[in-house]
Amino acid sequence: MPYTYLVQCADDSYYAGWTTDLEARVRAHNAGQGARYTRGRRPVRLVYWEFQPTRSAAQRREAALRRLGREQKVALVAAFEASHIPLVESS
Numbered sequence: 001m002p003y004t005y006l007v008q009c010a011d012d013s014y015y016a017g018w019t020t021d022l023e024a025r026v027r028a029h030n031a032g033q034g035a036r037y038t039r040g041r042r043p044v045r046l047v048y049w050e051f052q053p054t055r056s057a058a059q060r061r062e063a064a065l066r067r068l069g070r071e072q073k074v075a076l077v078a079a080f081e082a083s084h085i086p087l088v089e090s091s
Contacts (some may be wrong), residue, residue, distance in 0.1 A: 002058035005046035006065060009041035014073045016065035018058035022049055047077045
């Protein structure tokens with residue numbers, strides 16, 4: 001099952017990615033084995049995710065999330081957190 005996600009880094013920045021295993025990916029980011037961007041910004045916290053029907057859809061959505069400005073990402077995360085329970089313990 002592919003997912004698109006946002007993690008919030010220790011420096012309060014956001015990183016967008018896609019994966020088929022959210023728990024393992026967040027663990028990898030926090031172990032320094034994820035993306036180069038997050039290695040120096042640990043720990044990260046999973047703050048947004050959405051299911052995608054295919055890997056290519058997940059990659060397209062990841063690209064769209066990366067194009068969002070910070071204010072748009074903050075608003076997206078706030079709306080998501082208001083309507084979802086945590087899926088992964090990320091700290």
